Amino acid sequence: MxxxxxxxxxxxxxxxxxxxxxxxxxxxxxxxxxxxxxxxxxxxxxxxxxxxxxxSDRKELLNALVTHWQARNTGNLVRRTEDYAETISEAVLNLFDLWLRPDLFDSRLEFAVRNWAHTDESLAGMLEEADRVRIEALQAMFERFAYDPNYANIRASTIYQTQIGYISMKKDGPDEPLAPRLRRMPYYAEIFTGQKATEAEIARFLARHPLPKMTGSQGVDP
The missing domain is CATH 1.10.10.60 (Homeodomain-like)
Structure with a gap:
């Protein structure tokens, strides 16, 4: 926004x-x-x-917030699963951009909406639908790379539930430096896909998320 x-x-x-x-x-x-x-x-x-x-009233304002959440978080997630990728590893690394760019996926808003849904039955239904749509999109991404539908569903659910769990534990966003998060992501991709990303795929991913320049003793970990 x-x-x-x-x-x-x-x-x-x-x-x-x-x-x-x-x-x-x-x-x-x-x-x-x-x-x-x-x-x-x-x-x-x-x-x-x-x-x-x-x-016209407060409800219209609340509906505007929900629409914004749907467009940014669900809309961008679905689009990212459909982006071009030559391998499933590249597709998952493309997906990981969402967790690093709030303009693509707003984790703080996701946390707030999930809390809000506890007291709003209508929103709870929309949240359940959003979860379904997102997991189906992730499953379709795996199936595009010839994964059996049953395995594709489990892998999709694992990715999704891992990230939603992370968001639930990190209300105000990640409280850890970017460098160690980036280092771990190729390993997550390998666990989620069962395939190791190539050096070129990892390099392209890291190039999209440059680390802030540090001086003196504040450099990134070796």
Whole structure:
């Protein structure tokens, strides 16, 4: 979601995007109970009336958050499973980009939505459907490389449940340096696929995720 600069002028009512952004931030910080019109208006320095210039009610705002979650997390995951790859190892490394780029897969939002679903039956149903769609997409990725459907389903489920479990343990995102995470990913890919990625495949993956430059004793591990 693009950050919006708030440039207030006389009579300014904000924009739909700014209200959604404020709701998104409130959801991540304090959960769904914090996503209410007056607290958001106070956060933005706008009036309650301004909100209704963009949304009919709070439910419409919540629906916008759900739509954003579906598009970013489910939509991008499905598209990434369909990306071109010459081998299953390359396909899985392509998938791993999601776990390293919040613009592709927002782990903090995923955590917040899963918590929200505990108190919203309708959202719980949408979450269950999202899980189904994502696992089916992962299974189809394995089947594209001639894996038996039963094994493809188990491998898909293992990848998915591993990452969702990781997200559930890391509310505020990874708390470990990037370098060791990147080092482990080729091993994860080998475990998930049963095949070892080539040096060229690993090199292409690492090139997409350059480490920040360090000086002195802060260099990456040897």
């Amino acid at each position: 693009t950050d919006a600069l708030i440039d207030k002028t006389s009579g300014w009512r904000g924009t739909r995007e700014i209200w959604i952004r404020a709701a998104y931030e409130a959801l991540l910080e304090n959960g769904i109970d914090a996503v209410k019109v007056m607290p958001l208006a106070d956060r933005l320095g706008l009036s309650r009336t301004s909100f209704y210039g963009h949304f």
